Amino acid sequence: MNATAPPVAGWRLRDWPGDPTIGHLIFVDHARVPSPGEVAHALDRARHQGKRAVRTSALFPASAAVLDSMGFVAADRLALLRLDAFPERARVAPTATRALRSWHRAAAARVDQAAFGLDWGNDVTGLVDISRATPVHRARWLGRPAPRRELVAFSISGAAGTTGYLQRVAVHPDHRRQGLAATLVADALAWMRARRLESVLVNTGVANTAALALYTGFGFVRLSDELVVAEYRFAGPA
Numbered sequence: 001m002n003a004t005a006p007p008v009a010g011w012r013l014r015d016w017p018g019d020p021t022i023g024h025l026i027f028v029d030h031a032r033v034p035s036p037g038e039v040a041h042a043l044d045r046a047r048h049q050g051k052r053a054v055r056t057s058a059l060f061p062a063s064a065a066v067l068d069s070m071g072f073v074a075a076d077r078l079a080l081l082r083l084d085a086f087p088e089r090a091r092v093a094p095t096a097t098r099a100l101r102s103w104h105r106a107a108a109a110r111v112d113q114a115a116f117g118l119d120w121g122n123d124v125t126g127l128v129d130i131s132r133a134t135p136v137h138r139a140r141w142l143g144r145p146a147p148r149r150e151l152v153a154f155s156i157s158g159a160a161g162t163t164g165y166l167q168r169v170a171v172h173p174d175h176r177r178q179g180l181a182a183t184l185v186a187d188a189l190a191w192m193r194a195r196r197l198e199s200v201l202v203n204t205g206v207a208n209t210a211a212l213a214l215y216t217g218f219g220f221v222r223l224s225d226e227l228v229v230a231e232y233r234f235a236g237p238a
Contacts, residue, residue: 010027010028010029010032010034010038011025011026011027011028011034011038011042012026012028013025013026013042013045013046013049013054014026014125014129016055017113017118017121017122017123017125017126018113018118018119018121018123019118019119021050021051021052021053022051022052022053022054022055023042023045023046023049023051023053023054023055024054024055024056024057024126025042025046025054025055025056025057026056026057026129027056027057027059027063030059030060030063030133033062033063033066034063034066034067035066036066036069036070039066039067039070040070042054043070043232046234047234051234052233052234053231053232053233053234054231054232055075055229055230055231055232056072056229056230056231057229058078058203058227058228058229059227059228059229059230060225060227061225061226061228064227064228064230067230067232068230070232071232072230072231072232073230073231073232074228074229074230074231075229075230075231076120076205076228076229077205077206077226077227077228077229078203078204078205078206078226078227078228078229079203079204079205079206079208079212079222079226079227080201080202080203080222080223080225080226080227081201081202081203081204081212081215081216081220081221081222081223082199082200082201082220082221082223083189083199083200083201083202083215083218083219083220083221084198084199084221085219086189086192086193087189087218087219089182089186089189089217089218090186090189090190090192090193090218091186091190092183092186092187092190096183096186096187097140097141097142097155097183097184097187098140098141098142098143099139099140099141100139100140100141100154100156104141104151104154105124105127105128106124107150107151108127108141108151108154108170109121109122109123109124109126109127111151111152111153111154111170111171111172112126112127112154112168112170114172114173115170115171115172115173116170122168127156127168130156130167130168131156131158131167133158133165133167134158134159134160134165134167135158135159135160136158136159136160137156137157137158137159137167138156138157138158138188138191139154139155139156139157140154140155140184140187140188141153141154141155142154142180142183142184144175152171152172152174152175152180153169153170153171153172153175153180153181153184154168154169154170154184155168155169155170155184155185155187155188156168157188157191157192159192159195159197162197162198162199163197163198163199163200163201164188164189164192164195164197164199164200164201165200165201165202166185166188166200166201166202166215169181169184169185169211176210181211181214182214182217185214185215185218186218189218200220202215202220203227206226
């Protein structure tokens with residue numbers, strides 16, 4: 001069971017996928033820098049729940065600096081890339097991908113955990129959180145050839161204002177190097193082009209050379225800023 005605390009001010013706390021002893025601290029509005037008081041409140045909540053650590057979602061530098069001052073350390077660093085002009089590759093046939101419905105999420109979570117590992121892969125709740133991170137989103141999937149249409153890759157994209165976000169692209173390890181990720185990215189960019197968005201942001205691990213090559217191949221440019229997943233470890237039991 002994955003416990004999720006109700007939103008408090010600008011944050012909420014849930015179990016980290018794959019490890020309920022770690023609290024997943026999610027800041028609802030990524031554009032707003034959390035206050036030390038909010039962070040302290042979240043740590044108190046996590047300690048009261050008996051968590052051994054608290055780990056955040058990806059943070060922009062200003063937010064990461066606040067948590068760094070309170071004893072958090074970087075658990076992961078993510079490269080941030082931006083696209084300002086949609087390439088010709090951002091075109092796919094309308095039937096190239098299929099809509100990811102609620103009943104597909106369990107299969108998508110299995111693919112996500114196979115692709116990123118249990119420490120960093122999402123469960124169903126995590127995928128729902130990703131979808132809800134922007135006012136509108138588009139979730140698509142690809143499967144094995146007929147007759148066995150098993151989900152083996154998926155993407156979640158979003159839009160807020162004039163900016164698009166490639167929020168998650170996952171391909172099962174057994175089906176990599178088949179062009180599935182490129183098809184999903186092209187599909188997402190075609191959707192964003194149709195919405196007349198002005199730019200697109202995506203992040204990926206600083207050492208994920210395959211993903212970095214994929215995105216730069218579409219024209220994304222790596223920015224100087226990096227995102228940080230921060231972690232706080234409690235010194236002892238609650």
